[in-house]
Amino acid sequence: MGLGLIASIIVGGFAGWIASRLMEARTGLFANILLGIIGAFVLNLILSTLGIYAQNSWLPQLVVGVFGAILLIWVGRRFR
Structure with missing residues (x-):
């Protein structure tokens, strides 16, 4: 069972x-x-x-979201 839109927004925001x-x-x-x-x-x-595929539940997606957001912040800082 996949994450719903609202759950994705909450997990994404927390990440x-x-x-x-x-x-x-x-x-x-x-x-x-x-x-x-x-x-x-x-x-x-x-x-x-x-x-490599993250399991489609909130905890693995939270971990992937945190590391993905860290990657985006890092890349953004490199281009400033």
């Missing part, structure tokens, strides 16, 4: 918030949600090309 705290980024609520959701999407794409 973005965790990543912003770990990376000491000053982002707002909306940016945290976007970082978490887009980060999870990007990292899931990268991992799937390597044959």
Whole structure:
């Protein structure tokens, strides 16, 4: 059973918030949600090309979202 839209937004927001705290980024609520959701999407794409798939439940997606958001924050800082 997959995550619903509301659950994805909540998990994405939490993942973005965790990543912003770990990376000491000053982002707002909306940016945290976007970082978490887009980060999870990007990292899931990268991992799937390597044959690694995160289980479709909240905890694995939270972990992937946090690391994906950290990756996005890091890349964003490199281009500034």
